[in-house]
Amino acid sequence: EIVLTQSPGTLSLSPGERATLSCRASQNVGSDLAWYQQKPGQAPRLLIYDASDRATGIPARFSGSGSGTDFTLTISSLEPEDFAVYYCQQRYNWPPITFGQGTRLEIK
């Protein structure tokens, strides 16, 4: 099973700042990685797929990069609604799919 490790566990920033979240895979997953956002009491929402493609309706301030084992989700300028938990997910040779443990983005 491919293990995804996200860092940091918690990121404290202010609105307007830039957020950089990391996801590392235990083996090469190519570009087969997605990012999801989850707000309290809600299901996750797809933000980025294939490492760098934004899902429909996702604002341009969200961007993804990376390939192989190291991936990054960047939020260029944080809006108040962006404070949430973010998960990465790999689909390399799925099934199965696996998720990282999440990064909590909180208001500083």
Next chain:
Amino acid sequence: QVQLQESGPGLVKPSETLSLTCSVSGGSIRNFYWTWLRQTPGKGLEWIGYIYYSGNTDYNPNTDYNPSLESRVTISRDTSNNQLSLRLSSVTAADTAIYYCAAISVSGYILVWGQGNLVTVSS
């Protein structure tokens, strides 16, 4: 726009079978791949399994399950009611979680999620 709604008991006794239903609206269950996942504070998001149709047949959907749960889980569908179902047998407290049904793309990304159904395993 496809929408999903899970339903089922919120409390299940240890050793019994957890059964959940997912009602699909805005699209036919024949036209998508469907998956169940669960989420716990300790283990995070865990993929349970999925079901899909290959070709034009309604009679032989394909399923695949997480190896860690395969011996206890069954995913099935009711095409006449446009519903999916999840059964997980011999539950323990470790199966306490929020259970989600979702539409998953052929490429393996979760496109649409249900709102989730919290199931607690306790006597």
